[in-house]
Amino acid sequence: MSTEDRPEVPQTRAEARAAREAAEREAAEAAVPSVPVAPEGEWLRLPAIVQPVSSSTASQAPLNDAHQKAQQQESPQAEPPQAEPSRADPRGSQDDPQPKGSPDRRFLYTILAVVAVLVVVVGALGAVSLFQGPRVSQVQVDTAEAIDVSGSRVILTANQSLQEIDESQVTVDPAVPFTVDAAGRSIGIRFTVPLDDATEYTVRVDGVTGVGGGPASDLSTAFTTPAAKIFLLNRSDEDDSIFRTDLGGENAVPVFTHPRINDYRSTSTRLVVAVEDEDGSRILVMDHDGENVRELTLPGDGYVSSVQVSERGGLVGYTYSDRELTEDTGRASVLVTQSLSGDDEPHIIEVGDAEASVAEWQFVPDSAAVLFIDFASTLSLDDRSGDEGAQNMGIAMRLLGISRGTYTAIVQRADGATVELNLADGSETPLAASEPDFGPATTIAPYPGGTLRHVVSRDENGLPTGQAIIRVDDDGEATSLFDVDSGNAILQACPSPSGQYVAVTVAPNLVENRYDDMLVPLPRTLQTHLIDLRSGEEMVVLTGFDASWCQMAPRF
Structure with a gap:
């Protein structure tokens, strides 16, 4: 008898349960896909994940009706299995539409958000500017x-x-x-x-x-504004030197040395130095630290003095005399101007088509004009920025000073009157006396807010008993600022550009203070007293003279 013809043997309840569990395990194992292993050195390309098959749907061996009825009576009715969400291929499909959360779409959303923010910011700034006003x-x-x-x-x-x-x-x-x-x-x-x-x-x-x-x-x-610094000239038995220092005098630094320094002037960026040697004078232009030295061309072989500079005009001026002079040949004390850059030839000032020998001269502050008195006592004004030449300003005995920013000069006329001369239109007014009156001034140095006047006190016989620097405000109020006793001499008083300070040059102990042998001789020992012009208090005494605040070198 074949096995197919054998009658089915009834199973017990326990046997039916075991058969059912075995069938479920086989169905679950068949639903789990095998994991492929990539060869070494290659990336594993995974196929789409297969939807798992519920054990309740797995194929099972048919049971006879008796067995099924027995199973249903043994366990309660099971709920139908819930289908798991499908998992899409992470690489996507070329045929499928772009997923909702794709990178391209997120980038587009980001750009739109940034544009919207910028529109809001620009609108807000525009509204703020309308309500705040200029800034x-x-x-x-x-x-x-x-x-x-x-x-x-x-x-x-x-x-x-x-x-x-x-x-x-x-x-x-x-x-x-x-x-x-x-x-x-x-x-x-x-x-x-x-x-x-x-x-x-x-x-x-x-x-x-x-x-x-x-x-x-x-x-x-x-x-x-920064703290001020000044330059001073110091002569010695060895080399002369120009040094730079702060107003406390504690940080003096020599910037240029030479055996014989006759004169110098300073601009905001350069030094102009006149030196002497066996063949005459030379003019050197250099930086404030003494570097990048270059020499200017002179009108000939000779000597220079009274060096001055025009910051605004970019000019250097000086008086020049030929080394070889006779009664009939040579130039003596002619006034010369030329560019600080040295890119032009020296130009000699003329009056009436003749080279003028000058006794005194000054650059007009903040301009390229020169004001000078020749040996015929003619006062002339020559603007070097134009071609009009020298303009006659009358007769004058002394050129006492020129105010900054006002184009006004203080001169002594032939009759002894001291006047303020408007260089623009030629009008003049008497210089107001001070209160109290300290007497006539030998020199006057204007500064913003007033003038500094050098006066000499004398006894009933006319002999000097002392000297003083008087500060006179614009309203005429006078105060004695600095004085020395007889036997000492004040050579010069130079206010700082703003009138905040003043540098007073003093030759002490004249009896024992011998003169040097320079072109313009001066006592060998000279001191510079720095004074606060507003308070009148003395700040420091420095060795040296010819402070860079001065428009010209001192004379004695």
Whole structure:
């Protein structure tokens, strides 16, 4: 009998349960896919994950009705299996549409968000500018130049074009005279006098509005000027030297030495030095540290003195005399000007088509003009920036000083009267006497706010009993600032550019103070007293003379 013909043997309940569990295990194992292993050195490319097959749907051997009925009676009715979510191929399909969270779509959303933020920011800034008014976007100022020369500027640049600015809208603290030049977005404040050193200045422009209207605003800036430094000349039995120092005198540094330094002057960036040797004089131009020395061409072989510089005109001037002089040949004390850069030939000043020999001369501050008195006592003005030549300003015996920023000279006329001469139109007014009156001045040095006057006190016989420097304010109030006893001499008083300080050169103990053998002889021992011009207090005494604040070298 074959096995197919054998009758089915009834199973017990336990046997039916075991058969059922075995069938379920076989179905579950068949539903788990095998994991492929990639060969060494190659990436494994996985196929799409196959949806798992529920054990309830796996193929099983058929059971007879009796067995099925027995199984149903043994266990409660099972819930139908829940289908698992399908898992897409992580690499995607070329035929399928782009998934909702794809990188390209996220990048597009990011760009749109950034653009939206920028639109909001620009709109907000525009609204803020409409409600805030103009603001300062840039400030330009050269603080080092501001303490050395007049005419320096601070420029405020706004973030928009501005309506017209009136000078009454501008204030400067501490107060200094200024002019205003405004156009477009820029407001330029020009200081007509040099500024004090080591001082904080605040510039404010009130009620500024844009050309398109809107609210007004106040523009302001603050800056601090640097501490001042000066140069002094010191002569010795060995080499002469020009040194630079602070106003305390503790950091003196020699910048140039030579066996015989006759004279020198300083600009904001350069030194101009006249030296002597066996063949005559030479003029050297160099940096403040004594580097990059170059020599200027002179009119011939001779000697120079009274060296001066025009910062604004870029010129050096001096009196020149030929080394070989006779009654009929040679030039004596002619006035010469030439460019500081040395790119031109020296030019001799003429009066009436003849080279003029001059007794005194000065550059007019903040210009390229020279004011001089020739040996015929004719006062002349020659603007070297033009071609008009020398203009006759009358007869004068002394040239006492020229004010900064005002184009006004103080001269002594032939009748002995001291007047203030307007060099622009030739008008003049008597120099007001001081209160109290300390007597006639031998020299007058103007500064912003007043003048320094060198006076000599005498006894009833006319003999000198002492000398003093008198400070006279613009309102005429006079104060004795510095004095020396008989036997000492004041050679020169030079205010700093802003009138903050004064350098007074003194020759002490004249009886024992022998003279040098230079072209312009001076006592060998000279001292410079630095004084605070506002308080009158003496700050320090330095060895040397011819402070760089002075327009010319001292004479004795």
